[in-house]
Amino acid sequence: xxxxxxxxxxxxRRWAAALAGIFCIAxxxxxxxxxxxxTGRVARIYQQGRLIEEIDLSKVSAAYEFTLRSEAGANTVSxxxxxxxxxxxxxxxxxxxxQGWLTxxxxxxxxxxxxxxxxxxxxxxxxxxxxVAG
Amino acid sequence: xxxxxxxxxxLLTALALIIFVIEMQLPALSPVxxxxxxxxxxxxxxxxFMLSPADALFIxxxxxxxxxxxxxxxxxxMYSAAGGCMCYLVMLGLSRLLTARQMCVASVVGAxxxxxxxxxxxxxxxxxxxxxxxxxxxxxxxxxxGLFTGLCAQFMTDRxxxxxxxx
Numbered sequence: 376x377x378x379x380x381x382x383x384x385x386x387x388r389r390w391a392a393a394l395a396g397i398f399c400i401a402x403x404x405x406x407x408x409x410x411x412x413x414t415g416r417v418a419r420i421y422q423q424g425r426l427i428e429e430i431d432l433s434k435v436s437a438a439y440e441f442t443l444r445s446e447a448g449a450n451t452v453s454x455x456x457x458x459x460x461x462x463x464x465x466x467x468x469x470x471x472x473x474q475g476w477l478t479x480x481x482x483x484x485x486x487x488x489x490x491x492x493x494x495x496x497x498x499x500x501x502x503x504x505x506x507v508a509g
Numbered sequence: 510x511x512x513x514x515x516x517x518x519x520l521l522t523a524l525a526l527i528i529f530v531i532e533m534q535l536p537a538l539s540p541v542x543x544x545x546x547x548x549x550x551x552x553x554x555x556x557x558f559m560l561s562p563a564d565a566l567f568i569x570x571x572x573x574x575x576x577x578x579x580x581x582x583x584x585x586x587m588y589s590a591a592g593g594c595m596c597y598l599v600m601l602g603l604s605r606l607l608t609a610r611q612m613c614v615a616s617v618v619g620a621x622x623x624x625x626x627x628x629x630x631x632x633x634x635x636x637x638x639x640x641x642x643x644x645x646x647x648x649x650x651x652x653x654x655g656l657f658t659g660l661c662a663q664f665m666t667d668r669x670x671x672x673x674x675x676x
Contacts, residue, residue: 383608390607390614397621398652404645424636467582470542482642485542488584491636 408481416475418459420452421492431455433497449488459493461486510564511647518560519566525572526579533580541643543627544650545618547658549576550596554616554662557600558609559669567602569593587634588627595626610664616659620651626630 420446431462438455440462450471451463458478461471464486471486482489484493510516529549539546549572556565573593579584599622603615624647632640 383610387611387614390611394614394617394652398649401645401649401652405649408642408645421635421637437559466584467580468585469539470642473537474540474542481639481641482646483637483639485631485635485643487588487631487635492635492637492639494639505545
């Protein structure tokens with residue numbers, strides 16, 4: 376019985392060490408995706424996998440906003456120099472609004488209910504979906 | 510399913526839904542989409558380890574379905590279901606390898622699996638792999654949340670053990 380308990384404790388420690396390792400790797404990768412990557416200046420807005428808007432954020436002088444509408448719902452997109460965000464949405468979960476201003480990194484703003492993705496890409500890169508959608 | 514286990518499963522489902530509704534009132538804890546504490550997972554972890562696989566699946570499925578009716582966020586139903594299935598299968602597998610004293614381990618891995626299921630479905634629906642940029646943050650956050658819910662499930666099991674809450 377005591378032997379079993381010791382074995383189980385050793386087993387738990389092994390699991391804990393492995394999981395702590397995975398956690399550290401995930402944290403490092405999370406920082407990399409937030410800070411690193413090819414930080415482009417062109418914001419590309421995709422709706423249902425199709426490129427619908429392209430905005431060069433370095434050329435925005437005055438902040439403005441516009442609304443994207445589809446049969447799924449509406450999202451208000453705000454743009455200022457070097458940053459873009461979804462400032463309002465008529466969905467239940469408001470996830471895209473909580474994501475705040477997108478200024479760099481690899482991670483896009485996503486609105487799953489309305490299938491909208493906003494990514495920052497380098498100006499000379501091809502739009503991700505044209506080949507697929509075309 | 511006899512009357513006793515039906516009553517117990519219904520009670521656990523109701524508990525999971527109450528936890529779900531309370532968590533719904535909390536503000537979003539992080540800007541990472543899809544990341545949350547997942548407190549109703551406490552009940553799932555408990556059920557996977559202490560009840561039969563069918564009972565655990567019944568409680569999980571009822572909670573996901575009724576939870577989406579309560580929140581009125583039906584588009585979230587698919588993601589909860591995809592994540593819930595992954596989490597259930599992984600924890601069920603781990604419950605064969607681990608003892609009930611090691612619930613936390615299964616909960617941590619299960620939470621990471623939940624997020625993997627969710628993000629995979631999101632990438633398929635949105636037709637873009639770029640969503641996987643959130644995978645590391647979701648994994649790290651999910652593991653912390655899983656550790657917390659696993660500890661809660663552990664405490665719950667310890668308390669219920671004294672009053673004969675077992676099969």
